[in-house]
Amino acid sequence: MVELEQLKTLSAKAGSDPLRVQAAGGNTSLKTDGVMWIKASGTWLKDAVAKDIFVPVDHPALMAALAKNDPACETCTAFLRTDLNAAGLRPSIETTVHALMPQRVVVHVHCVNTIAWAIRADAEERLAEKLKGVNYAFVPYARPGLELAAAIQARLRPGVDVLVLGNHGLVVAAENVPAAEALLDRIIALLKRPVRAAKPADMKALAELAQGTDYLPAPDPETHALATDDLALPRGEKAVFYPDHVVFLGVGVATDIASGAPLVAIPGKGVLLRKDAKPAIEPMGRCLADVMRRVEPQDPLVSLTASDIGRLLNWDAEKYRQTLKAV
Structure with a gap:
């Protein structure tokens, strides 16, 4: 299928850009x-060309279930076309987001520039300034699944082809893959924020701290900004601003290797990773650094509540995602 191959190419491209997908x-x-x-x-979207990562869902059946607020829409496994699902995988936890958009092609990314706007208390007002002329909707934070589906339905209007999800990310939709990619590029350009230069890590100090432990310095130089940027730890050490952070890193950021955490940000020095850390750990640490480097001291930020965090950690769909080796 030509269109699916086009989508795979777009997916791999977006998934290989840490400023768009982590x-x-x-x-x-x-x-x-x-x-x-x-x-x-x-x-992982970056694997879209090399691996079979797409699963088929019965769209009419899913839409009928959504209309009834069917609990099966939480995981959407009941709507899989098993006759076409050779890999035996489960649909994305955000399948309902895609189902609700009437356009044929939907792209959802965790763009750091978008998130830097979407975590603000005044996000809706500021986005109205940045996205003039765009047929978009701002959707306040809701947990993925039925709750997010309901929040989107409450804000969706005819013609809307862009969603900014509060404390979450960006969705664009179009009738074909090239149009979706062009729209994605356009919106990300409109939402671009100034970024502070990353201060270099103290690699000597990190090596000394890691000696004889289960830790090593993070390989990506950009990740170290989590510990060296003026705002990253002061604003992000004890807060959670979007779902994937708490799912992979827990609440806030560890700053002492005695914690045993998979990622530890040593203030002013850099970031250490446990040798057995899952592949997602460093990208998620870098994501927080990338977002915080686009935040100014006076920005009014809103983090997820304790209730939001608890309901993510106890969600079966997220528990399943955590069991996968590639994650």
Whole structure:
């Protein structure tokens, strides 16, 4: 299928850009002949060309279930086209987002520039300034699944092809893959924020701290900004601003290797990773650094509440995603 191959190419491109997608985050989909092909839960968009990461969902059946607020829409496994699902994977935890958008191609990314706007208390007002002329909707934070579906339905209007999800990310939709990619590039350009230069890590100090431990300095130089940027730890050490952070890193950021955490930000020095850390750990640490480097001291930020965090950690769909080796 030519269109699905085009979507795979777009997905791999977006998934390879850490400013757009981190680790297993983000998802893409294509609706054709009653089937919605969507990224499988826990797979990485960057692997879209090399691996079979898309699963088929019965779109009409899912939409009928959504209209009834059917609990099966939490995981959407009941709507899989098993006859076409050779890999036996589960649909993305954000399948309902894609189903609700009427356009044939939907792209959801965790763009750091978008998140830097979407975590502000005045996000809706500021986005209205940045997205003049765009047929978009701002959707206040809601947990993925049925809750996010309901929040989107409350804000969706005819013609809307862009969603900014509060404390979450960006969704764009179009009738074909090239149009979706062009719209994605346009919106990200409109939402671009100034970024502070990353201060270099103290690699000597990190090596000394790591000696004889289960830790090593983070390999990506950009990740160290989590510990060296003036705002990253002061604003992000004890807060959670978007779902994937708490799912992979826990609440806030550890700053002492005695914690045993998979990622530890040593204030003013840099970041250490446990040798057995899952592949998603460093990208998620870098994501917070990238977001915080686009935040100014006076920005009014809103973090997830303790209730939001608890309900993410206790959600079966997220527990499943955590069990996958690639994550």
